[in-house]
Amino acid sequence: MNDGDFAARAFGYMERFPSCRLLVVGDLMLDEYVWGNVRRISPEAPVPVVAVTRDTRVLGGAGNVAVNISALGAKVAVAGLIGGDPSGRAILRMLKGRRIGVAGVVTDRNRPTTTKTRVIAHSQQVVRVDREKKEPPDARAGDALRKCVRAAAGEVDGVVLSDYRKGALSRALVEDVVLAAKRSGAFVVADPKESDFSFYRGCTVITPNKSETEAALGGRELADDVGIMEGGKALLRKSGAKAILITRGEEGMSLIERGRKAFFHIPAQARQVFDVTGAGDTVIGTLAVGMGAGAPLRDAALLSNIAAGVVVGEVGTVPITIEKLAGALRLRKAIHPSG
């Protein structure tokens, strides 16, 4: 493919990002960081005492996918679960602050908001404290979530399922999304955690990473290109999807499409890698915005790989933005000035 031509097409898609409307359905999470110093060992137990200097919080999971989409300039709403606690209220506040729609955020008073708290002293993680309940929501919250999703899924260009197996996504909810999307002509892309891919039946594209792909294949290792192709084909059959986009960390990503004999491989972009957390959220968010802007699947995948290359070169979980994506495209065009 002519790279210069791709850059020109990409700028065309980017002009249409603002008119793209997406819904993210999945597991909302809060990532908390407690920063401090250690000067002594506790007299109570052989553990360090951390004197806290500051706290920071960022949206994780489905919330982070929505943040990426919003920062690309597209319109986005989320649907998922929070508990009736301060973490849940923080998630709502942070979503609203980024103009992400929250009509589909349902409070289940019988569960804690999924929260991961890291205590960091002198740049070292001391401990991580998780609050979560992975079970499905109570009946009232579950019904409310299905109702919100059914109403919203028919009114967008595409739906993103952000599954972290924390209880928001059930088979019934995925079926609702697929049905509503089919009726309205919207696409559905899924970032999977469940290893039984029949769970995502009817989705348009599924984006497992390497270990999720191997788990979905019953533990079979993706040793070489033949393994990728055959594994991808098996998952296409299992899910009925149009394509499987396997993200392969420093090896980039491979797109296996229904009806094509060879897969489309995209090498990783990053020059320097600082922090790969959240790269998967950037991939699925950018893929969805690209598809919503009318890009063919291969171009949307190319865009998502460029976006992931940008965010892994930054410290912390940072979203891609339209400006950063444009900058990376200009740089590519300068390196490959073929069009």
Ligand SMILES: Nc1ncnc2c1ncn2[C@@H]1O[C@H](COP(=O)(O)OP(=O)(O)OP(=O)(O)O)[C@@H](O)[C@H]1O
């Ligand atoms: N070490 C790396 N070097 C270059 N690019 C990388 C690296 N790690 C990730 N990427 C980019 O990010 C994309 C997604 O990464 P990966 O396959 O690790 O997803 P993931 O495991 O779902 O990520 P996470 O769960 O941490 O968000 C890759 O396809 C690639 O473009």
Ligand SMILES: [Mg+2]
């Ligand atoms: Mg992931």
